Amino acid sequence: MKYKLPYCLIIAPLALSLSCGGVKQTPAAPVAASVNKQLPIDRKVDSLLALMTLEEKIGQMNQYNGFWEVTGPVPAEGAAAQKYEHLKKGWVGSMLNVKGVKDVKALQKIAVEETRLHIPLIFGYDVIHGYKTISPIPLAEAASWDLAAIQRSAEIAAAEAAASGLNWTFAPMVDVSRDARWGRVMEGAGEDPYLNSRIAESRVKGFQGNLGEFNVAACVKHFAGYSFAEAGRDYNTVDVSNNTLHNIILPPFKAASDAGALTFMNSFNELEGIPATGNAHLQRDILKGDWGFKGFVVSDWGSMGEMVAHGYSKDLKAAAMSAANAGSDMDMESHGYVEHLAELVREGKVSEAVVTEAAGRVLRVKFLLGLFDDPYKYCNEAREKATVGKKEFHDGVLDVAKKSVVLLKNEKNILPLKKQGQKIAVIGALANDKTSPLGSWRIGADDESAISVLEGLKQYTGNSITYAKGADVAVGPVLFGNETRINMNDKSGFAEAVKAAKAADVVIMVLGEHGLQTGEGRSRAELGLPGVQQELLETVYKANPNIVLVLNNGRPLTIPWAADNVPAIVEAWHLGTQAGNAIAQILYGDYNPSGKLPMSFPRSIGQVPLYYNHKSTGRPGNGQPTESVFWSHYIDAPNTPQYPFGYGLSYTTFEYSNLKLDKSSFVKGGKITVTVDVKNTGKTDGKEVVQLYLQDLFASVTRPVRELKGFELIALKAGQVKTVTFTIDEKLIEFYTANKKFEAEPGDFNLYIGGSSDAVLHAPFTYN
Numbered sequence: 049m050k051y052k053l054p055y056c057l058i059i060a061p062l063a064l065s066l067s068c069g070g071v072k073q074t075p076a077a078p079v080a081a082s083v084n085k086q087l088p089i090d091r092k093v094d095s096l097l098a099l100m101t102l103e104e105k106i107g108q109m110n111q112y113n114g115f116w117e118v119t120g121p122v123p124a125e126g127a128a129a130q131k132y133e134h135l136k137k138g139w140v141g142s143m144l145n146v147k148g149v150k151d152v153k154a155l156q157k158i159a160v161e162e163t164r165l166h167i168p169l170i171f172g173y174d175v176i177h178g179y180k181t182i183s184p185i186p187l188a189e190a191a192s193w194d195l196a197a198i199q200r201s202a203e204i205a206a207a208e209a210a211a212s213g214l215n216w217t218f219a220p221m222v223d224v225s226r227d228a229r230w231g232r233v234m235e236g237a238g239e240d241p242y243l244n245s246r247i248a249e250s251r252v253k254g255f256q257g258n259l260g261e262f263n264v265a266a267c268v269k270h271f272a273g274y275s276f277a278e279a280g281r282d283y284n285t286v287d288v289s290n291n292t293l294h295n296i297i298l299p300p301f302k303a304a305s306d307a308g309a310l311t312f313m314n315s316f317n318e319l320e321g322i323p324a325t326g327n328a329h330l331q332r333d334i335l336k337g338d339w340g341f342k343g344f345v346v347s348d349w350g351s352m353g354e355m356v357a358h359g360y361s362k363d364l365k366a367a368a369m370s371a372a373n374a375g376s377d378m379d380m381e382s383h384g385y386v387e388h389l390a391e392l393v394r395e396g397k398v399s400e401a402v403v404t405e406a407a408g409r410v411l412r413v414k415f416l417l418g419l420f421d422d423p424y425k426y427c428n429e430a431r432e433k434a435t436v437g438k439k440e441f442h443d444g445v446l447d448v449a450k451k452s453v454v455l456l457k458n459e460k461n462i463l464p465l466k467k468q469g470q471k472i473a474v475i476g477a478l479a480n481d482k483t484s485p486l487g488s489w490r491i492g493a494d495d496e497s498a499i500s501v502l503e504g505l506k507q508y509t510g511n512s513i514t515y516a517k518g519a520d521v522a523v524g525p526v527l528f529g530n531e532t533r534i535n536m537n538d539k540s541g542f543a544e545a546v547k548a549a550k551a552a553d554v555v556i557m558v559l560g561e562h563g564l565q566t567g568e569g570r571s572r573a574e575l576g577l578p579g580v581q582q583e584l585l586e587t588v589y590k591a592n593p594n595i596v597l598v599l600n601n602g603r604p605l606t607i608p609w610a611a612d613n614v615p616a617i618v619e620a621w622h623l624g625t626q627a628g629n630a631i632a633q634i635l636y637g638d639y640n641p642s643g644k645l646p647m648s649f650p651r652s653i654g655q656v657p658l659y660y661n662h663k664s665t666g667r668p669g670n671g672q673p674t675e676s677v678f679w680s681h682y683i684d685a686p687n688t689p690q691y692p693f694g695y696g697l698s699y700t701t702f703e704y705s706n707l708k709l710d711k712s713s714f715v716k717g718g719k720i721t722v723t724v725d726v727k728n729t730g731k732t733d734g735k736e737v738v739q740l741y742l743q744d745l746f747a748s749v750t751r752p753v754r755e756l757k758g759f760e761l762i763a764l765k766a767g768q769v770k771t772v773t774f775t776i777d778e779k780l781i782e783f784y785t786a787n788k789k790f791e792a793e794p795g796d797f798n799l800y801i802g803g804s805s806d807a808v809l810h811a812p813f814t815y816n
C-alpha cells in the first residue's frame with residue numbers, strides 16, 4: 049500500500065478534539081515552546097502528538113537493537129517476541145544495527161502499515177568513518193587539517209549508508225582527547241577544542257547535507273566529558289572543573305549544535321557526581337536551554353540502566369524517572385522507558401508534558417528527514433546496488449587517506465624511495481594485513497577488504513620486494529583487542545626478518561596496533577609498540593639500520609627508541625579501504641605528506657595526559673635556574689612531548705617571515721588583521737598548515753600557555769611565497785570567565801604563527 053500521512057494530522061487545529069481513523073482523541077499537553085520554531089513541521093508534530101496515547105508517545109522514546117532475522121519466521125516467544133509486539137503496537141520509535149534495504153524495508157513496513165498511527169521508524173547505525181567503503185579513522189582524518197576532505201569523507205559515508213536503508217549515524221564523536229591510553233581517541237579529532245570544533249562542523253555538514261534530501265542525521269557524542277575518564281580507562285569516573293568543562297570540553301559540542309546537528313548522544317560517565325544520562329544541567333540547562341538545541345538526545349547503549357551500577361539510581365524505574373526529567377529523549381536498549389515511564393507519569397513522578405516534548409523532538413527529526421513524506425525513501429534496492437562501493441567513493445577515501453599521513457622523521461632524505469633498482473624488505477604482520485587497516489568502528493565493512501601495505505607497494509614494479517612477517521601483533525582473533533591477545537612471546541619469525549633485512553637496501557617495517565586493538569573498551573596501560581614488536585624493530589635495526597618505520601595505530605604511541613635511532617618514521621594510522629595505496633604513494637613520493645598531528649606524542653606513559661594547551665602553573669619551567677629542583681618537572685625526563693600537537697614534516701621545507709599586525713590594539717567591535725609570509729624553500733611542491741596560536745597573559749581565571757585559534761592549509765610550488773591573513777576579533781578571544789559566561793576580557797596577548805604548536809614567530813597585541 050502507498051503510505052500517506054492522515055489528512056487530519058496536517059490540518060487539525062490543536063485546540064479541538066481530533067478524530068482520525070475513527071478514533072477520537074483529546075489533545076495532549078503542548079510541545080515545549082523551544083520546539084515550535086518552524087511552523088509547518090511543528091504544526092504537524094503537534095497535531096500528531098494530539099492523536100497519540102501516552103504509550104505511543106513513550107514508544108517514540110524507545111530504541112531497540114535488531115532482534116530477529118526479519119525475513120524469517122516471526123518470533124514466537126521470549127524477548128524477541130515481546131519486542132515484535134511492541135513494534136506492532138507503535139511502541140518503538142527507532143531501530144539500530146539493522147542495515148541493508150531488504151531488512152530495513154521489512155521493519156519499516158510493520159511500523160507504517162500495521163501500527164495504529166503509521167509512524168515511521170528511524171534507523172541508526174555506527175557509520176563512524178565509512179559504511180562499506182572505509183575512510184581513515186577520524187583521528188587520522190583530523191591529521192589532514194583539511195576540512196573539505198573531511199566533509200567529503202562524511203558525505204561518502206552518508207551516501208552509502210542512506211542507500212543501504214539507514215538514516216541516522218552515531219557520529220561525529222567530538223570528545224576532546226588528552227589521554228592516549230583511552231582507546232576511543234581514534235574516534236575523535238584529538239586534543240584541541242578549536243580543531244575539534246571546526247572538524248565537528250564539517251562532519252555534521254557532510255553527514256546531513258541538505259535536510260529533506262537523501263541524507264542521514266548526525267548524532268554528536270558523547271555529551272559530555274567522556275574522554276576525561278580517570279587513568280584513561282573507558283567508562284571510568286570523570287571529575288573536571290567548570291572551567292575545563294566550558295573552555296575545553298563543550299566548545300566542539302556547541303559548534304556541532306550550531307552547525308545544525310539533529311541529535312546528540314549522552315555519555316556513560318558521571319559529571320559532578322551525576323551520570324550524564326540523568327544530568328539535567330547538561331541536557332536541559334545547557335544543550336536545550338542556553339544553546340537552543342531543537343533535536344533529540346539519545347542515551348548511549350544501556351546508559352540509563354547503568355545509572356543503577358553508578359550508585360545513583362535505586363533501580364531501572366528510578367533511572368527512567370531521572371533520565372526523562374533530565375531531558376534524555378530516547379532510551380537505547382535499557383528498556384527503562386517502555387517498561388516504566390507510563391507508570392511514572394501516572395504516579396506524578398514524570399509530567400506527561402516531559403514525555404510529549406521528548407516524543408515531539410523525535411517526530412520532528414523524522415519529519416525533517418522526509419520519512420513522513422515517504423517512509424520507504426531509503427529503501428531502494430537498485431540504488432543500494434548502484435551506490436555502495438562506487439569508484440568515486442574509493443577515489444575519495446584514497447584522497448583523504450593520503451592527506452592524513454604525518455611524516456615524523458626523515459633523516460638523510462631516505463624518503464621518498466627511489467622507484468628503480470632497489471632491494472626492499474617489507475617486515476611486519478601489519479604490512480600484509482587486509483583487515484587491520486579498516487580500523488575500529490567500521491562494522492558495516494567486510495573483513496579482508498582493505499588494500500594492504502604490501503599490495504600497495506607491489507603496484508610499483510621497479511624495485512625488488514621481499515616480505516617477512518617477523519612477528520604477529522596479536523595471538524588469535526583480536527575482536528576484543530585486550531592485552532591477553534597481544535603476542536608477548538612468539539619470536540619465531542625474527543630470523544626470517546633479519547635475513548630479509550640483511551639482503552635489502554631499504555627496510556620498510558610496518559608496526560603498531562591492530563585496528564581492533566583501539567576503539568571502545570580498548571584502553572591501554574602502556575603505549576609502546578604492543579608485544580614483541582619493539583624487540584623485532586631493534587633486532588632488524590642491528591641487521592640493517594636503513595629503516596623506514598610505518599606506524600599503523602589508533603592513538604599516539606611512545607616510541608623514544610625509534611625517534612632516536614630509526615632514520616624515517618611515517619605515521620600512517622588506520623587509513624581505511626585504500627590504506628595500502630595511500631601509504632605506497634607517500635613512500636614513493638607521488639604524494640608529498642602534509643599531515644599534522646592532532647594529538648601530542650608522549651615520550652613516556654608517565655607524561656600522560658599530555659597536551660600543548662596546558663597551564664603555566666605557579667612554577668613554570670621557563671626561566672628556572674638549571675640547578676633548581678623546585679619547579680614543575682620530572683627528574684628523569686623532559687616535560688616536552690616526543691612530537692608536539694600540530695607537528696608534521698614534508699618532503700620540502702617552509703620558512704615563515706614578515707609577521708605584521710595592522711595595529712597593536714583593538715577595542716570592542718574592532719579587529720586586528722595579521723599577515724605572515726610563508727615560503728616553500730625546498731625543491732618540491734608541497735602543502736603547509738599555517739597555524740595561529742594566542743596566549744592570554746592575564747585573566748579572571750588562569751589561561752593556557754597558548755591556544756589554537758586559526759589555521760589555513762596552503763599549497764606552495766617550490767620557491768613560491770604566499771601571504772596568509774588571519775583576523776583577530778572579540779569573538780576569537782572569548783572564553784568562559786570567572787563571571788560564568790563567555791566574554792572577551794581586556795588584557796595583553798601574544799600571538800604565535802608557525803607550522804606547529806611550538807611556533808616561535810610571535811607578536812604582542814592588546815584588547816581594551
